Amino acid sequence: MNPGHVLGAPIVVLNRVEKRFGDNPVLRDVSFSVARGECVCVIGPSGSGKSTLLRAINALVPISAGSIAVDGIEVNDPKLDKLALRRRVGIVFQQYNLFPHKTALDNVMMAPIHVLKENPAEVEARARALIAKVRLTGKEAAYPGELSGGQQQRVAIARALAMNPKVMLFDEVTAALDPETKKEVLVTVRELAAEGMTCLLVTHEMGFAREVADHVYFTEDGVIVEHGPPAEFFGSPKQARTRAFLDQVL
Amino acid sequence: MDGTADFFRWLAEAHRIDVSIAYDPLDRKRFLIGLWTTIWLSGVCIGSSILVGLIGAWLHGARSAAARGAVQVFVQFFRNTPPLVQLAFFYFAVSAALPPVTDRFGASVPLIDNVGWAIVSFSLFAGAFNVEIFRSGIEAVPRATVEAAESLGYTRLAAYRHVVLPLAFRVCLPALGNNLVNLVKTTTLAYAIGVPELLYAASQVWSEVFNVREMMVVLLLTYVALVAVLVHGLRRWERAMRIPGYSA
Numbered sequence: 464m465n466p467g468h469v470l471g472a473p474i475v476v477l478n479r480v481e482k483r484f485g486d487n488p489v490l491r492d493v494s495f496s497v498a499r500g501e502c503v504c505v506i507g508p509s510g511s512g513k514s515t516l517l518r519a520i521n522a523l524v525p526i527s528a529g530s531i532a533v534d535g536i537e538v539n540d541p542k543l544d545k546l547a548l549r550r551r552v553g554i555v556f557q558q559y560n561l562f563p564h565k566t567a568l569d570n571v572m573m574a575p576i577h578v579l580k581e582n583p584a585e586v587e588a589r590a591r592a593l594i595a596k597v598r599l600t601g602k603e604a605a606y607p608g609e610l611s612g613g614q615q616q617r618v619a620i621a622r623a624l625a626m627n628p629k630v631m632l633f634d635e636v637t638a639a640l641d642p643e644t645k646k647e648v649l650v651t652v653r654e655l656a657a658e659g660m661t662c663l664l665v666t667h668e669m670g671f672a673r674e675v676a677d678h679v680y681f682t683e684d685g686v687i688v689e690h691g692p693p694a695e696f697f698g699s700p701k702q703a704r705t706r707a708f709l710d711q712v713l
Numbered sequence: 714m715d716g717t718a719d720f721f722r723w724l725a726e727a728h729r730i731d732v733s734i735a736y737d738p739l740d741r742k743r744f745l746i747g748l749w750t751t752i753w754l755s756g757v758c759i760g761s762s763i764l765v766g767l768i769g770a771w772l773h774g775a776r777s778a779a780a781r782g783a784v785q786v787f788v789q790f791f792r793n794t795p796p797l798v799q800l801a802f803f804y805f806a807v808s809a810a811l812p813p814v815t816d817r818f819g820a821s822v823p824l825i826d827n828v829g830w831a832i833v834s835f836s837l838f839a840g841a842f843n844v845e846i847f848r849s850g851i852e853a854v855p856r857a858t859v860e861a862a863e864s865l866g867y868t869r870l871a872a873y874r875h876v877v878l879p880l881a882f883r884v885c886l887p888a889l890g891n892n893l894v895n896l897v898k899t900t901t902l903a904y905a906i907g908v909p910e911l912l913y914a915a916s917q918v919w920s921e922v923f924n925v926r927e928m929m930v931v932l933l934l935t936y937v938a939l940v941a942v943l944v945h946g947l948r949r950w951e952r953a954m955r956i957p958g959y960s961a
């Protein structure tokens with residue numbers, strides 16, 4: 464829990480979201496909201512639709528029914544202004560997905576210059592500060608292929624932050640990392656959450672979820688099975704399926 | 714220089730090995746014009762065939778089925794027909810169908826001359842291969858990398874320019890190199906429509922000096938040298954584009 468957080472109005476609102484791939488229902492009647500400054504964790508077995516959920520919020524996949532709003536923007540509006548949405552939402556992927564032909568610094572600088580047409584000198588100052596924030600000072604000139612997984616993931620976080628998003632989505636950002644490097648990344652995410660960044664993160668790190676989350680959702684087969692504040696959720700899960708899952712992973 | 718000319722003059726007289734372009738100013742000039750025309754024609758065609766390839770690959774990735782179909786037809790047509798027939802088709806058939814224009818002396822001339830048709834024809838011929846080459850390079854760029862760009866607000870075009878193409882280019886450079894070498898060799902076909910490139914210049918020389926054998930050797934060596942320069946340039950380019958810690 465993050466006591467001392469003053470949670471604001473909802474910034475991400477999902478209402479009865481459905482998503483089917485062909486006739487495979489991946490999200491079924493998913494409704495929840497994330498308040499400004501809140502850190503929400505989503506846990507659940509793989510294949511339960513967690514990645515699809517994050518990708519839908521960022522309009523990387525269209526939803527089949529229901530509605531998603533981010534900071535007042537209707538994501539499933541056919542006339543959606545994708546740029547407006549995407550400058551508000553930062554996303555970090557499990558496989559980092561850095562641009563391999565650009566240095567760490569350039570990876571962070573690219574989008575503000577190419578997309579937001581900002582002044583390169585100002586962007587560079589901001590990018591260097593972000594690289595320092597994710598504790599990678601000295602690695603500015605390294606290419607992704609020269610960095611460890613944990614370092615690449617922190618560049619990816621800095622890259623998303625460079626767009627000054629209002630919400631950060633994290634999709635199992637430590638799943639591909641070994642335990643040592645995992646910690647470096649989790650420290651960065653924890654700091655962000657503590658600074659009041661709105662975070663929606665999918666994770667398998669139960670300890671981490673318990674520590675940083677304001678609210679935890681458990682999904683299985685595309686439905687939210689149970690949710691609650693972490694102490695309650697982990698302390699006394701009500702649903703049999705939640706208990707079965709937690710028994711398995713803890 | 715004079716010493717060299719004297720040597721070749723002696724070679725012609727004493728041994729009947731007549732490399733006339735080495736001592737005869739007119740022949741040398743013809744040859745150099747031919748060389749320059751080939752270099753220039755190759756350069757222009759390389760540039761525009763790359764452009765054709767990029768546009769074709771872009772259209773092929775478009776959502777419109779009509780655009781994709783059109784690219785397919787274009788590629789099949791130019792890949793599966795002989796380039797000499799394509800050149801003749803443009804120069805004789807298409808040219809005749811276009812309205813003539815009046816030049817500054819008041820004479821009626823074709824809208825596009827033989828050099829123009831050579832450029833159009835070779836650019837489309839090599840461009841068709843480039844479409845396929847770029848397409849395979851673009852397909853080698855992981856979808857997730859493109860999604861990362863999209864999530865950062867890049868439009869499809871901007872993602873292409875800043876992420877997809879730089880990565881795809883590195884993947885296709887070897888295949889592109891082969892095709893461009895082929896293109897340089899294909900420019901000799903312009904001989905057939907009277908473009909004064911190397912083969913044409915050489916034939917002008919040998920039809921007057923009767924030194925076919927010598928000029929053939931000169932011609933082959935010149936192409937070996939031209940292609941070597943191109944390949945060297947491509948290698949350096951490939952090295953310059955290498956990304957530390959990354960293997961495409």
Ligand SMILES: Nc1ncnc2c1ncn2[C@@H]1O[C@H](COP(=O)(O)OP(=O)(O)O)[C@@H](O)[C@H]1O
Pocket residue numbers: 484489508509510511512513514515516
């Ligand atoms: N692009 C897609 N096309 C078809 N099926 C997909 C696609 N993406 C995901 N799925 C399916 O949706 C289900 C949920 O996937 P995902 O959201 O990645 O789950 P999670 O992240 O919880 O592991 C899986 O069964 C997966 O096979």
Ligand SMILES: [Mg+2]
Pocket residue numbers: 513514515634635
């Ligand atoms: Mg997933």
